[in-house]
Amino acid sequence: MVTIGNAHDDLIHDAVLDYYGKRLATCSSDKTIKIFEVEGETHKLVDTLRGHDGPVWQVSWAHPKFGVILASCSYDGKVLIWKEENGSWSSIAEHAIHQASVNSVSWAPHEYGPILLCSSSDGKISVVEFKENGTLTPIVIQAHAIGCNAASWAPASSVSLQQNERRFVSGGCDNLVKIWKYDELKNTYIEEYVLEAHSDWVRDVAWSPSLLTKSYIASASQDRTVYIWTKDDKATTWEKKLLKDDKFPDVCWRASWSLSGNILAISGGDNKVTLWKESLQGKWELAGEVDQ
Amino acid sequence: MVKLSEVERTATFVWSHDSLPLLATGSAAGAVDLDFSASSKLEIWDILSSKLTKEPIVSAALDTKFHALAWSKKYADHTNGMLVGALENSIVQFWDAKKLIDGSSLDAASIYIGKNHSGPVKAVQFSPTEDHVLATAGAKGEIFIWDTNKIDHPIAPGKAMTPMEDITCLSWNNSVSHVFASAGTTGYTSIWDLRAQKEVLHLNYTSPTGRCNLSVVSWHPSESTKLVTASDTDGAPYILSWNLRNPREPEKILTGHKKGVLSLDWCPQDDELLLSSGKDNSTYLWDPKEGTKIGEYPTTANWVFETRFAPSLPEIFATASFDGKVVVQTLQDTSPPVSSKVSTSSNPEEFWNQLSETDTQQPEFAVKKAPKWLKRPTSVSFGFGGKIVHVTQPNKDEAKSTISITKFVSDTNVEDAANSLTA
Numbered sequence: 084m085v086t087i088g089n090a091h092d093d094l095i096h097d098a099v100l101d102y103y104g105k106r107l108a109t110c111s112s113d114k115t116i117k118i119f120e121v122e123g124e125t126h127k128l129v130d131t132l133r134g135h136d137g138p139v140w141q142v143s144w145a146h147p148k149f150g151v152i153l154a155s156c157s158y159d160g161k162v163l164i165w166k167e168e169n170g171s172w173s174s175i176a177e178h179a180i181h182q183a184s185v186n187s188v189s190w191a192p193h194e195y196g197p198i199l200l201c202s203s204s205d206g207k208i209s210v211v212e213f214k215e216n217g218t219l220t221p222i223v224i225q226a227h228a229i230g231c232n233a234a235s236w237a238p239a240s241s242v243s244l245q246q247n248e249r250r251f252v253s254g255g256c257d258n259l260v261k262i263w264k265y266d267e268l269k270n271t272y273i274e275e276y277v278l279e280a281h282s283d284w285v286r287d288v289a290w291s292p293s294l295l296t297k298s299y300i301a302s303a304s305q306d307r308t309v310y311i312w313t314k315d316d317k318a319t320t321w322e323k324k325l326l327k328d329d330k331f332p333d334v335c336w337r338a339s340w341s342l343s344g345n346i347l348a349i350s351g352g353d354n355k356v357t358l359w360k361e362s363l364q365g366k367w368e369l370a371g372e373v374d375q
Numbered sequence: 376m377v378k379l380s381e382v383e384r385t386a387t388f389v390w391s392h393d394s395l396p397l398l399a400t401g402s403a404a405g406a407v408d409l410d411f412s413a414s415s416k417l418e419i420w421d422i423l424s425s426k427l428t429k430e431p432i433v434s435a436a437l438d439t440k441f442h443a444l445a446w447s448k449k450y451a452d453h454t455n456g457m458l459v460g461a462l463e464n465s466i467v468q469f470w471d472a473k474k475l476i477d478g479s480s481l482d483a484a485s486i487y488i489g490k491n492h493s494g495p496v497k498a499v500q501f502s503p504t505e506d507h508v509l510a511t512a513g514a515k516g517e518i519f520i521w522d523t524n525k526i527d528h529p530i531a532p533g534k535a536m537t538p539m540e541d542i543t544c545l546s547w548n549n550s551v552s553h554v555f556a557s558a559g560t561t562g563y564t565s566i567w568d569l570r571a572q573k574e575v576l577h578l579n580y581t582s583p584t585g586r587c588n589l590s591v592v593s594w595h596p597s598e599s600t601k602l603v604t605a606s607d608t609d610g611a612p613y614i615l616s617w618n619l620r621n622p623r624e625p626e627k628i629l630t631g632h633k634k635g636v637l638s639l640d641w642c643p644q645d646d647e648l649l650l651s652s653g654k655d656n657s658t659y660l661w662d663p664k665e666g667t668k669i670g671e672y673p674t675t676a677n678w679v680f681e682t683r684f685a686p687s688l689p690e691i692f693a694t695a696s697f698d699g700k701v702v703v704q705t706l707q708d709t710s711p712p713v714s715s716k717v718s719t720s721s722n723p724e725e726f727w728n729q730l731s732e733t734d735t736q737q738p739e740f741a742v743k744k745a746p747k748w749l750k751r752p753t754s755v756s757f758g759f760g761g762k763i764v765h766v767t768q769p770n771k772d773e774a775k776s777t778i779s780i781t782k783f784v785s786d787t788n789v790e791d792a793a794n795s796l797t798a
Contacts (some may be wrong), residue, residue, distance in 0.1 A: 084779055084780065084781050084782075085779065085780040086777060086778070087778040088775075088778075089775065090778060093774045093775075094750055094752060094768060094774050095766050095776035095778065096751045096766070097751070097754045097756070097766065098754060098756065098764045098766050098778045099756050099758070099764065100758030100759065100762060100764055100780075101758075102759065103759060104759035104762050107764065107778075109766075109778060111776070112745070121780065137745055138749075138750065140749070140751065158707075158745040158749065160707075160709025161709070179709075181709065182708055182709055183690075183705060183707045183708065184707060184745065184749055186749065204690060204705075204707070204749070205705070228423055228424065229395065229423055229688060229690065229691060230690055256394075256688065256690070257394070257395055258394055282394075283394065284394075286751075336751050336752070336753050336754065337751070337753065337754045337755050337756075339755050339756045339757050340757065341757045341761065341783070342757060342758075346757075346783060348755045348756075348757060348763060349755070350754055350755035350765065351753065352752060352753060354753060354767040354769070356755045371783065373755075373763055373765050373779070373781055
C-alpha cells in the first residue's frame with residue numbers, strides 16, 4: 084500500500100492514476116493540482132500545477148496516444164488542459180463557457196478523438212472537441228434543471244463506432260439520472276432516457292467499461308443509496324436494482340468501475356470504500372473493503 | 376449570479392421544502408402596485424421546472440395583503456405541507472398546499488383561520504426542529520406559539536422584559552427547540568425561552584455612528600448560542616454576529632450596506648454563507664465567520680425587503696424588492712462580462728435580442744470560496760492492474776486528506792500488507 088498524507092494544504096477531492104498506473108494526479112480546494120510518480124511502494128512529487136481560481140474538483144488523464152495530457156475542472160467555472168513536454172507541465176487550453184462550478188470532467192473513449200465531457204452547477208453539460216488547429220468546438224446541452232454533478236461516457240464498441248452511436252450518462256441535483264445519445268444530424272446530444280429512483284442529489288454516475296451485450300451504470304447519491312441500472316442491447320428500458328437493500332452509513336460520493344468492468348467501488352462519507360461484484364444469479368455482493 | 380427567473384410582483388415569498396422547490400408569493404402589505412390596485416393575491420410558482428411558463432400554477436385573490444408567509448415540511452396528511460399567511464388584517468391563515476396546487480379555492484383549502492392577534496401579523500416562522508410548531512408575531516409586541524395538532528389554542532411565549540412595539544422578524548433556534556428570537560421596531564433583539572416562559576435576553580448595540588435598531592435576526596444553522604442581527608437604521612447599517620455566552624458585545628461587525636438592512640438568511644447547509652439585503656437596493660453574500668463580504672448581487676431599483684435561500688437547494692435564492700420583482704438567482708456566476716457574451720453571435724438581430732435580455736450589471740463574486748455542499752470529502756478510482764486510489768478526510772473538522780493506493784488482488788480481500796509511508 085502507498086499512503087500519501089499532507090499532499091495539499093486543503094481537502095483533496097480527486098486522485099487518479101494515469102493509463103500505465105505510473106503517475107498520480109491529485110486536485111484540491113487549495114486550487115492546485117499535483118503530479119506524483121508512483122513506483123512500487125514509493126512516490127515522488129513531480130510538479131504542482133497552478134492556474135485555477137477556485138477549488139479543483141476533478142482531474143482526468145487523456146489516452147497516451149494524445150500525449151501526456153490532463154484535464155481539470157474547478158469551482159471557478161473553468162476546465163483547463165495541461166500538457167507535459169520534456170518534463171515540464173504547462174496549461175495549453177482553457178474551456179470557460181460554464182456559468183458556475185464545473186463539477187466533473189472526463190475524456191471520451193479515445194477512438195472518438197480528444198473529446199471532453201464536463202458537467203456544471205449551471206445545469207449544463209458540455210462536450211468539447213479539441214481540434215488539430217487548437218480550436219475548441221463545444222456542444223452545450225441543458226441537462227439538469229438545477230445543477231449537474233457528474234457525467235460518464237458509455238464505452239466505445241465496434242458496433243457503436245460503426246454507427247457513430249455515442250452515449251453518456253449524467254446525474255444531477257434534480258435527483259435524476261439521464262442517458263444522452265449523439266444525434267449526428269443535429270450535432271448535439273438528445274435525452275434518450277430519464278431514470279428516476281433517487282430521493283436526493285445524484286453525486287456520481289459511472290458507466291461500466293465492460294463490452295458485454297448488457298450495459299451497466301452505477302449511480303451514487305446523497306440519499307445514501309447506489310442503484311445499478313442495466314439494459315440489454317435489444318431492450319427498450321433500463322432495469323434498476325439497489326446495490327444493497329439497506330442504506331449506506333453515509334452519503335455515497337463516488338462510484339468507479341474496475342477497468343474490466345466487473346468490480347464496482349463505492350466511496351462513502353464514512354471514509355470507507357466498498358467493492359461489489361455481481362453473482363451468477365445477478366445479485367450484487369460485497370467483494371471487499373478498503374479501510375483506513 | 377445566473378438569473379433563473381423573475382416574478383413581476385411586489386410580494387413577500389417563501390420556498391417549499393421540496394428538492395425542486397416551489398415558490399409561494401403573497402402581495403406585500405404596505406406597497407402599492409403600478410395600477411394602484413388594492414387587491415391581494417396568493418400565488419404558487421413552479422419556476423425551476425423545465426417548463427418555461429411564466430404563469431403561476433396557483434393564483435387566488437384575497438381581500439387582505441401579506442406581511443409574511445411560511446411553508447411547513449410535509450406533515451401528517453398534508454403531503455405538500457401547510458402554507459401560513461401573516462396577514463395585514465390581523466389574521467393568521469393556514470392552507471393545505473396540496474389542495475391549492477390541485478386547484479381548490481382558498482376557502483376549500485383553508486385549514487384554520489387564527490384570530491388571536493389584535494393587530495397586523497408581521498412575521499411567521501415554522502420551527503426547524505418541530506415540524507408542527509410555528510410562531511407568529513405582529514403589532515403591539517404580540518407573539519403566539521401554535522401547535523398545529525391543537526391549532527385553536529395558540530399560547531403566548533411568556534413575559535417580556537419591557538413592553539414591545541411591532542415585531543417584524545422571528546427566528547427559531549436551529550438546535551434548541553424551545554428557544555427563538557424576535558426583533559422589530561423596539562430597537563433590540565429579544566431571545567425567548569419557552570421552557571422558562573419568558574424573554575431571557577435583550578441584545579442591543581450602539582455604534583460610533585449611532586444606535587442600531589436591531590430589527591432583523593437569524594440564528595446560526597447549527598451552533599445554538601450564535602446568531603446574527605442587523606440594523607435597519609440608515610446611519611448604522613450594520614450586521615452583527617453574537618455569541619450569547621457574552622451578549623454584551625457583538626463578536627463581529629459586518630460593514631458594507633450603505634443604508635439600513637431589511638433581511639438576513641443564514642444558509643442551513645453552510646454556516647459560512649449569509650445573505651443580506653436592504654434599503655440601499657443591494658443584496659450581499661457574507662462569510663460571517665470571517666466577517667467578510669464574499670459576493671455582491673445586481674442592485675434593484677428599490678429596497679430589497681426580503682432574501683431567502685431555497686432550504687433544500689441552497690445554490691438558489693430569491694430576493695423581493697419594492698420595484699415590483701421577486702428575482703430567483705444562483706449563488707455563483709463565472710460567466711464572462713456582458714460585452715464578450717453578446718459578441719459571440721454574428722447575427723445582428725440576435726445581438727440586440729441578447730443585449731436586451733442580458734443584465735447590464737454584472738455581479739461581483741469571489742469564486743475562491745466554494746460552498747460546503749460541493750466539496751467532495753472522499754473519492755475512489757480504479758487504475759491499471761486492479762489498483763484502487765482512495766482519498767479520505769480522516770478528521771471531519773480538519774481540511775486535510777489522505778490518499779492511499781491499494782491493490783485489489785482477489786474477490787475476497789484487498790492487499791494491505793505492504794509498507795506505508797507518509798509524505
